[in-house]
Structures are given as C-alpha cells and as structure tokens.
Amino acid sequence: MAVPENFDVAHLGPVELLTPSFDESLWFFRDLLAMREVARIGDSAYLRTWDEYQLYTVKLTATDAAGVGRTSFRASSRDALERRVAAIEATGLGDGWTDGEVGTGPTFLFRDPDGHAMAVYYETDRYVATDDRPALKNQASAFPGRGVNARRLDHINYLAKDVEACGAFVADALGMRESERIRLDNGRFAAWWFHFGLKSYDVVYSDDWTRHGNRLHHIAFAPDTREDILKAADIFLENGIHIESGPHKHAINQTFFLYVWEPGGNRIEFANAGARLLLDPDQPVVEWSEQERRKGQAWGMKTIESFHTHGTPVV
Amino acid sequence: MAVPENFDVAHLGPVELLTPSFDESLWFFRDLLAMREVARIGDSAYLRTWDEYQLYTVKLTATDAAGVGRTSFRASSRDALERRVAAIEATGLGDGWTDGEVGTGPTFLFRDPDGHAMAVYYETDRYVATDDRPALKNQASAFPGRGVNARRLDHINYLAKDVEACGAFVADALGMRESERIRLDNGRFAAWWFHFGLKSYDVVYSDDWTRHGNRLHHIAFAPDTREDILKAADIFLENGIHIESGPHKHAINQTFFLYVWEPGGNRIEFANAGARLLLDPDQPVVEWSEQERRKGQAWGMKTIESFHTHGTPVV
Amino acid sequence: MAVPENFDVAHLGPVELLTPSFDESLWFFRDLLAMREVARIGDSAYLRTWDEYQLYTVKLTATDAAGVGRTSFRASSRDALERRVAAIEATGLGDGWTDGEVGTGPTFLFRDPDGHAMAVYYETDRYVATDDRPALKNQASAFPGRGVNARRLDHINYLAKDVEACGAFVADALGMRESERIRLDNGRFAAWWFHFGLKSYDVVYSDDWTRHGNRLHHIAFAPDTREDILKAADIFLENGIHIESGPHKHAINQTFFLYVWEPGGNRIEFANAGARLLLDPDQPVVEWSEQERRKGQAWGMKTIESFHTHGTPVV
C-alpha cells in the first residue's frame, strides 16, 4: 500500500457517541470518568477530559440505539486541511462543508466506505479554564482527582464490513500509516491498525461479522498509568459497570487495557502504552497470522467471546 | 519565532557520550541500564536500549573528560534529509557529509552555535535480534527484565552560552517547535524546550553559566512507568550511583524524573511523561517567569544547587 | 529494654485531631481524603476511611489551636484489656474508666509521660455499610474512587520532651516493641519507632525541641500503592494544600511517603510500606547514628527544615 508521506492530520478529534440511556451514560462519562460537561445542545451533551486542549472530546447524543455518530479529525494547518479535503473528494465520499460546533471551525464532512460519519477541520477554540483552572499552566484544566481521571481520548476502533477497503480509505483520505494487522488464513484482514504521528494507533478497523455497516467496536481513553487502569477496574466494579475484559496487555501494539460497557451499551476501553512510541518513520507493518492470534493476549489471556459478538448498534 | 511547518526530522537518534571512566561507565549503561553492547570500535562501545529499532542508541567513548560528542537526528525521508541539509547549510554551520557508523547511512555533520557536534541522516539499518529475540514480534528485542530496563532514549539537554541563538538554530535547521521556556526578569531565556512530533520535548537548551561552550546538562532515557523510576532509585542506591535529585515531578512539561550521575560524571535522567502528548499542532508556547520558577518543581521540591553548578565537561 | 512478650494491643484505633479551621479541615478529610462523616457530636465530626472496620477513624474537633486529642488503642481481647489496664495503672498514669463514644465500648483513659491523652478499649461496633455497600463483601465499605482513597490509618508520630521516657512507657503500658531508633552523638534518642504485630511502626516519638509537651508531629494514612501517593501529590497541588516534603522514600523503615499540612495546620502523612513486614518476632532494633541520618532519606533527599520546626500546636 502506498502511504502518502505527510502529517496532514494532527490527531483524532471529538467523537459522537449515541446512547439509548442518556442519563446513565452521562453519569458514566461525567461522574466515573471525571469528564466535564461544557455544553448541552438539543439531545446532546458535550464533554471534555481534563487535559483536552479543545472545548470538547465526546458528544453524547440521546438516540434509540447505541453506536457511533461523527468522528472528527483535526488537520495540522489550513493548507493541510485543503489537501485532505481534496484527497477525500477524490474518493467520492465527501459530503461537503458545514459549520463546526462548540468551538470547532469550518468542517468538511465525509463517510468511510462502511458508512461511518467523519469530518475534518482545522480551526478550533482552545479551552479556557474557569473554576477548573489548573495549578500548572501547561495543562488544560485541573486534574479532577476522582474517578478514572482519563487524560485524553486515545483511539477509535470501528467494525467494518470490508476492513481492507476502509483501511485503504483512511490511508488515502487522511494520510494515516498502518502499524499492525491481523491476516486470516483466508487472506482477509481481521483487523487493521492505523496511526498519526508517533502514536501506535488512532484508528482501527475490525471485521464486522454481521456485515451490518456503520458500527462501533469501541473508543478508548488514555489514563496516565497502568495503576490508573487497575483503579478504574475497582471503580467500575463498585459502580456496577460491566467489565468485559482485562486489565491485561494486548499482544498487538502492547497496550495495557481494560474494556467495559458504558450504560448505553457502547464498549469503552482504557489504554496505556507506557513509553512506547512509533519513532521509525518507515516502520514496517507488523502482521499477525491467525495462528499467532490464537495464543491470546500478551500474557496468554484468551480474547473473550463477547469481544467478537458485541458491537454497537447491537444487531 | 517563525516555526517552519514540517516534520522533516523524525526523532533524536544516537548520542555520543564521553567518559574519563570508560569501564565504570560501560558497567553503568550495560549492567544497570540493561543496555546491550552491539559493537566496539576503537575507544568506543555502541550500546542499545531494548526497544531501540536502530542498531545503537548511545556511543560511549573513552576520553580525558566527560561531556557529549555528536548528537544524531534521523530525517523522516530522503527528501526531508535533503531539505534539512539545505536549511543547515544556509546557516553556515554545516560541516559536510561523512559515512555513517554502525548501521547508519550517509550522514551530514554540523554544529550548533554553541559548538555541540550534530548530524542528520536518513538511512539506517534495523536491529535484528538473535539470542535476544522478543516473545512479541512488535518490539525490537527481548525485555531484559533487569536493572532500569530503559525502553528508549528520550531527550538531550545541552548547556549553551546563548540559549536564544541555539534555540533559533534548531528551529530553523531541524524544524523543531518550541514547547516551553523560562524567561528571566532580564528578558533572557534560562532554558528552552523543543520537540519533534507529539513528544513534548526532545532537545533542550539550558543556560551555561560558565560560558564555556559545548557542554552537556544531561541525556534522558524513558522507562515505561513511574514505578520503574522508583525502582531505578533503589537500584542506583544499592550500586553506589550518585542520586542527584528526584524522583519528583517537573513543573515544566510535567515529566516524572530522576537524575543521577553516571560514573564518568555525566548527568543521566530517567523521565516518564505518562499519557501526556502535545497533540495540538499549534500549541502556544508555555512561558514561565523567574518568579514562577522559584516555586520549585511541581510538588514543591526546590531545584537542587548542583543542578545549576554541574555540567560536563566540568569546568 | 525488657519487652513483654505479648500481643495484647491489636492496633492503633481512632485518633482525635484538633483544628482551629474546622470547616476547612473537614473539607480536607472528607473531600480530599474521601473519608465519610458518620457522626457529628458537639464540636466534633467523626470520620472514617473506606476500609475502616470500626465506626470511625478520626475525630475532628474544633478548637483554638491545632494538635492532637486522644489516641485510642484496641486491645486484642477482654483479658488483654484487663492486663493492659493493670500495666498502665502500675505506671501511675491511669485516668480511670469512661464510656466509649460512637461505637466504642468501655474505655480506660491514661496519659503518656509527655501528656498525650490516650485510651485503650476492647469492645467496638463494626461498621455496617448502607448506601456505601461494597461490591466485595470482605471490605468495610465501597471504594470511594475519588481523592486520595486512603484505606486506613497507619501510625501516629508524637513530639515528646523525653523520647526515652515515652518509649519506655508504651513498651511497658501497651506492650509495644521497638523497631528502629535514631541515637544522637550525645546518647539521646532523636526518635524512636514502636510497633504492634507485623507492622513496622504504629507509634513514634520524636524529640520536641520546644520542650512544650503534648504536641503532634503527624498522623499517617495508608493508601494501597505508591502510585496513590503520587496521585495524592497532584490532588493536593490542585487544591492548594501545602506539600511539605516528598514523595520520597524514608531510610528508616523504608516507607514511601508524602507530607502535607491539613488546613488546620496538622501535618498529615501518606505512607506505603510495600510488602515489607516485620516477620521476625525477635527482630533486633535498628539504630541509626547522627552521622547516618545526615545522609538524608533513602534516595538522598535532605530532611526539610520545617520537619524539625513545625509541630502542632505551633508554639
């Protein structure tokens, strides 16, 4: 796969999550994850993690069914945005410009081949803390000191009917580079990991066994330490949140992880990469065979059944 | 300061350290830091951390006095290398091409305004593990499971007669962006932090109170966790290594840190950033005043005296 | 010193803290330490840590000056209580029986030679969680998942005019064993550590340079991990609490520590001992000389000046 040599997209931006249990989901993000609600518009609450430099991180929207709404990506510059829009339009999947929301400037809408709503923007307001002013001025707002204390959004993992097509799309349209992938014995990719900059992954496509389209496997937040993730497990245990799997260590990209289901049914991961970065600008992709995957996670835990049967919307 | 919009340099590459106590320094890096010696040429040992994708991380050279030799930077592509060489030559500080060493391809030499030897290259061999093959194929070699287990080199902090001139140089020549700085009441910068990609700093210039030139404040390694750094303190304690300061948390860039002196006299830091990344491509520089610095580190520890009186070479 | 062979006292029980800033102190213990108020009687709030099996851990009392009120100790059995009362009465420092408070049964009052109010009891009510019921039934109440999450009280450190006399008293009266001590060049003890059971210390006497009497150096809480203590430092930083010293590791008894001043002025420690226990029933006392103490803490940090000038009440 020809990967364009560029860094046009800086990072994964705000993601919209859909929930049929709005109040409970809001409690999960606001009270257990210590996120702050910065706006409420229509059926949506806009929530931010404590070190989010933008105005919001997650848009939580009341709907009939769980799932993912629009995923946003921030371009590195005005020029970079133009280049990306041109690249997206060339794929025929562009949906045109719209006004941004809650601090976000002009936004170009598009969809990936699986139908996931996406957007790219460059202009953004920076969060100005008020009663949550931090003691150290190089962080966005005060460390909450409660709940999971997730610092920032880390990545999104979509279910896709055609993993190869979607992966090729984000490589072309967003300039993402692949880091790792699982190739089944039949030659198809079971999952494909893509990244911006030094992070080992920001967007993942996993095989949607239902062939439904436009479904979510999970979004992930990044606490600072593995200990934070162990504490998170205690917090979820005490609060009756379904812990699906972990804490454990992924073989792929070696992230320390914990998976839970928020009350709306969406799978949420907490992931810590330690000091691991992808420094090599030409890093060869790491490919895992079906047999290698059977070994389970890094320390041997087998992937839990529901990991391959639960996605949102539930179909 | 006009920062060029580019990512031409991927990361800090191998650094040469000079030591008047070669055997003891080698013991420090090989036995306490669990680095592996991959080559011995002349008076130099080439050592790698366990997750270094290149052949070596530190070149340790026996000399009369401690200090820093050449610092290398890896370009992101062949084109990027050419652009950087042109930018360096435009400053008048270029020293021309040379063959690389120990797996490194053609290398362009230069010096910063303070006289620190530097180099930029693109081609590099990737390490192929032999008896140190890792269990997971997405890491460069086996986790050593002994000593400090530093995963990778993190950054370098130079002493400089003229911090402003040196900072402007790495911005122009290497395309680095500033992240933070200390501005004294007299308007001069006491220290200036620069970064590539998402890391919050890779190169730092600190004021050289001696006006000697070409001196080192420290190099830093990145273990995976803060607990690794606490354990490192125990290991250094047991092995008679001078612990200068820490473990504690920096106010600037919020790194959790430990400073020791390796037996040759060079200051070595162990630094952990947690999940903190500089995602914002336009992040405004964070400037600290002299008064703000007087508050000490993040949790109030005052900067130790020797931090401002010890550098290598000792003059 | 003849140490009686017994385990008559099970552990340090509730401690009364005096504060001239009741509301702010209450906020500190309740909101930052995640303690729960279980009773309010007169000028006192009774607060418990989340894994306290009794009804309360700290009695916080509004007074004119900071300091320590009564320290309680729980006997191991009814017979043990009788033996201790007899031993205390033999010292001439007994003050007679009183009714216990907030779940505590008959209580025998006494004072140590420095005038610190003490008490010993056996009968105690066990806490029955209501809206704070834990998910796992082998813990006293739900893990709060906010603030410092201190699991339990760990130890108390008194200032004393005569360290030797006070140490001999708790050995005789309470059957405590010494674990470590600092002997100055003049032969006097600068501080003396005593313990019940397998813990390395529960009561400490430190030299009161003011010769005032009945003063407190600090009380300590035990979070589960060193990471908890690092997070606590961030929480105190954000909340404007004076961080006096640490996080660092004590040479004596090797505890990982953090010292802060609660808003009333009392010094509060957070201490973690790792897996270290005093298993040896005859462990020889560890004595540190004045010269050894000059080396500072385990990793070299010098003891901060205020550690030897601040106690409560401030005199």
Add this chain to the structure above:
Amino acid sequence: MAVPENFDVAHLGPVELLTPSFDESLWFFRDLLAMREVARIGDSAYLRTWDEYQLYTVKLTATDAAGVGRTSFRASSRDALERRVAAIEATGLGDGWTDGEVGTGPTFLFRDPDGHAMAVYYETDRYVATDDRPALKNQASAFPGRGVNARRLDHINYLAKDVEACGAFVADALGMRESERIRLDNGRFAAWWFHFGLKSYDVVYSDDWTRHGNRLHHIAFAPDTREDILKAADIFLENGIHIESGPHKHAINQTFFLYVWEPGGNRIEFANAGARLLLDPDQPVVEWSEQERRKGQAWGMKTIESFHTHGTPVV
C-alpha cells in the same frame, strides 16, 4: 470453630519444593526470581529471597515428581514453641524432634491430616550479608534489581482430601485463625484461608478433587507492588514460562495475583495485598457461596480450568 487466642506461631518459614527438573527450576528461582543460593546439600539447593531475615526461604530438591516437601513454621518464642508442640502431640500427628538445617534450630516434625510434612521451630540464624550488603541496614540483603525481585515468601496453598479436617488441624495445632472460606451448596468447604498476625492468609487448603493426598496447589511470593507483578508477567513471557492466569485481582482476600508454572511443574503465585491488613482481632470469617464464586475474580475473570485440574504431584 474455637480458635485459641494466641500468637504462638510468628510466620510461615521455609518450604521445600520438589522438582523433576532441578536445573531448570533452579534457573527459575535463582535467575528469574533473583533468589540467592546459600547452600547445596545432597540433592537440594537452599535459596533465599532478598529480604529474608533467615538463611533460606525455599529448599529446592531434585526428585522424580513435582510437589511439596516439608513446610516449616517459626514459633514466636521458646515458650510458644513448647505450647505448639504440646498441641500438636495432642492431635496424634507429631513425628518427634530433629536437628534443624541451614541455620534452623531444633525442629519438631509433624504431618497434617492430608499427609503434608510440616515442622515447627523457634531458633534461627539471621542472614549476614557479605557481597550482597544492602545500602540501608534495615533490610536483609541488597535489592537485586533484576527479575521479579520477590521480597519474601507469602503463603502456601495445599490441596487436601478433607479441607475441613485440615483447617481444623492448623487452627488447633498452630493457632491459626480463619479469614475466609468457600462453602459449596453441599455444605463442604471448597477452600479455607488461615492466617497468622495481621496478614490475611498464610496457609490455605483447597479441595483435592483427586483424593490423592499430600499435594500442592501453589506457593506464593510477595513483590512490593502490583507493577512488579505486571513486569513479572513480561519477564515470564520473554523466558517461556507458562503463565496460567492473571495478572488479575482475587475476590477472596483481594490479592492482586499472577500464577505461573515453574519448570518443574509446581504452580507459583506472585501476590500483592496493597495496604490491606486484618487489624480486627475478632474479624468474622467471610464466607462465599458457590453462587458467589461463579462471578469469577474481583474484576470478572473466570477462574481458568487448569486451576482446578493441575496440582503437584500431577496424578
């Protein structure tokens, strides 16, 4: 069950492990666990953890089949030893006195009702470090800074044909107190936890489904932190050691755990209790029903099948 009110036994002492793969088992304990061999007598190596105050912790003996040899317990005093010997003789399971080995004084031999060899002693030599002298004089020897760095032995878990009979025996003979137990729907105990002093368990009996007798479920070591256990998993992964289960957190007694099989086939646990201690001298036993156990471990992981099918000797 009437538990005698005493503290006659101080702690679990050295345990003999039997291995059919002596060299590989020795490598496991010496190289991966950083234990030190202090003696070699006949077919046995005597190994100590770094903070063991006695001369040795584990006696590793070459045999035909894996399993457990003699378990030793240290009495709190000479009088306590006499009381325990009298109590053991009263059960009819005493085997008489023998000379101790490798620093251990006169030793009284006995067997539990399941046939596990046991011994109780009081006199013991204290380890005097030589080339492994610690920097801090309050620890037994230098922190090794390699491998798993297990500080001390923590507990032993036996398989037993009759859990109730064995539990009643250690309560009577050794004065142990029960902390937790699992009661099946048929009224029998599936497992029973007993402790000395403040530790939550030191000896456990688990149901031996084979009714073989004299078998081992596992022995456990105590590293200082949960992070140590996560690192241990990486070390075992790199060294080809079978990781059976974990890292995860037990519901029972809430220990953070990792189970591996040493090369001889014996299950070895690494366990961390955080700051949790059983302070209450009368703590009511915590009983778990069969239904409660079906919920799995604290964070939901189901107990792995081999946990109920593998014991040593393998039968």
